[in-house]
Amino acid sequence: MRPSPEILAAARQNLTDLVAIPSVSARGEGLERCAQRVEELLSEAGFQTAQYPGGVGPFVVGEVGDGPFTLVIYNHYDVQPEDPVSLWTAPPFDLTERDGRLFGRGSADDKGEFVSRLAGWRAFRSQYQQPLPFKLIWIVEGEEEIGSPSLVRFLGERFPDTKADLCWWEFGEVDRSGRPIILMGFKGILAVELQCRTAKTDLHSSLGAIFDNPLWRLAAAVSSLRDASGRVLIDGFYEDVIAPNARSAKLAAWPPFALEDLQDETGGQRLLSGVDASSFYEHLNFEPCLNVNGFHGGYGGEGAKTVLPCYGSAKLDFRLAPGQRPVRIAELLRRQLDRNGFDDIEVKILDAEVLGVRSDPLNYSVEVGARLLEKWFGRPAVIQPSSAASGLAHPFVHKFGATLFGAGLTHHGAMLHSPDENILIEHFENMIGFSAEFFAALSEREIGVPRVSAND
Ligand SMILES: [Zn+2]
Structure with a gap:
């Protein structure tokens, strides 16, 4: 089902129009206008639409069809700030347009993803005019780039009893060799700040002969939390980790790219002990980890300053596996610090909202998706059990019971969140073709297989 020139031209125009609305959620700008345009596009495409208030930007929902199978598509119309212009x-x-690419804020993240799917939907509907034999719920939010602060509440209120089979995630990637990736999971996240105060004000460093130093305290506390292999030394930390099932484990046993390539690309050279070319991809997919994001305190300016600082802080993040609950991990961290003799160090929770998820790759619609991605992108799709990063997918996976399906057009050099964000025109058109045929495949009878819930 090759999309017609009219469909492609309309998609290009839709993307131009949406990118032209600077819907920057961090500044609360352009959101109503962009939501309005998204709602019009969905409504023109045959969806029953409505808007609902969010904290900053409204939610847009489009619904169509009915049947034993429910697909939820999740996208967002807000973008990151454009600076530095x-x-x-x-x-x-x-x-x-330059060099076969389309540049603009939101061209990939996430307006390009949304528009390519919608154009695919139009191509599909131009051929398939019967009532849609499955239910499609399209949710487009305006607060993703500020951490989706209203999403969990909104889904709970608007969809209290909704169950779904598949959640087509807001983005998906095409790797540097042109292979489409299907993401089946995300890690959870807990971000905290450790704070330590040891005096009323900064003191003369000669007093370091008798008074302890907050930066020493923090350094010791932080280093008591992890060993050289990256293993987290908090009692009970691994207790609730759900191990990958055999199918996910098998997928991760064969890295789709070499560790060396990742090292060349990032310049990252020092591996954690125990990580090697054969195990790194399993670590990326499944291992929880603890990062120090920054240490702050004392004097960092030019030359020497012999000071004993009175205060220091360290920001940490934990990337968590499915099963681990961020709030519980924060409690265990507090307990461990106390046990290690650091009861003077405060733990401030910065983010404990995102739980890890991982769906079973053995799923008929994922299989169909992989086959069609291969057809449209000309390379076999890579099914990745979990991103190494985090995404707020748990309301869809745990509450709706949906299998996560992250497929899209974000290519290796897409410069997300950066200047010169872009997509490849070829990928944009492939994604339109893919979407059209994916919707068509979901309309075939055999897709309405009984719902199996196999999520971690
Ligand atoms: Zn983004």
Whole structure:
């Protein structure tokens, strides 16, 4: 089902129009206008639409069809701030074509993803005019780039009893060799700040002969939490980790790219002990980890300053496996610090909202998706059990019971959140073709197989 020139031209126009609306959630700007345009697009495409208030930007919901199978598509219309504008080759909110690419803020994240799917939907509907034999719920939010603060509440209120079979996640990736990736999971996250105060004000460093130092305290506390292999030394930390099932484990046993390539690309050289070319991909997929994001305190300016600082802080994040609950991990951290003799160190929770999820790759619609991605992108799809990063997918996976399906057009050099964000025109068109045939495949009878819930 190759999309017609009219469908492609309309998609390009839709993307131009959406990119032109600077819907920057961090500044609370352009969100109503963008939501309005998204709702119009869904409504013109045959969806029953409505808007619902969010904290900053409204939610747009489009619904159509009915049947034993329910697909939820999740996208967002807000974007990251465009600064620094001077580093953009062309104005960030003018969709600009260069070298086979379309540049503009939101061209990939997430307006390009949304528009390509919608154009695929139109191509599908131009051929398939019967009532849709499955239920499609399209949820487009305006607060993703500020951490989706209203999403869990909204889904709970608007969809108290909704169950779904598949959640087509807001983005998906195409790797550097052009292979489409299907993401089946995300890690959870807990972000905290450790704070230590040892005196009323900064003191003369000669007093270091008698008074302890908050940066020493923090350094000791932090280093008591992890060993050289990256293993977290908090009692009970691994207790609730759900191990990958045999199918996920098998997928991760064969890395789709070499550790060396990742090292070349990132310059990352020092591996944790126990991580090697054969195990790194399993670590990325499944291992929880503890990062120090920053240490702050004392004097960092030019030259020496012989000071004994009175205060220091360290920001940490934990990437968590399915099963681990961020709030519980924060409690265990507190307990461990006390046990290690650091009861003077405060733990401030910065983020404990995102739980890890991982869906079973053995799923008919994922199989169909993989086959169609291969057809449209010309390379076999890689099914990845879990991203190494985090995404707020648990309301869809745990509450709706949906299998996560992260497929999209975000390519290796997409410059997400950066100047010159872009997509490849070829991927945009492939994604339109893929979407059209994916919707068509979901309309076939055999897709309405009984719902199996196999999520971690
Ligand atoms: Zn983003």
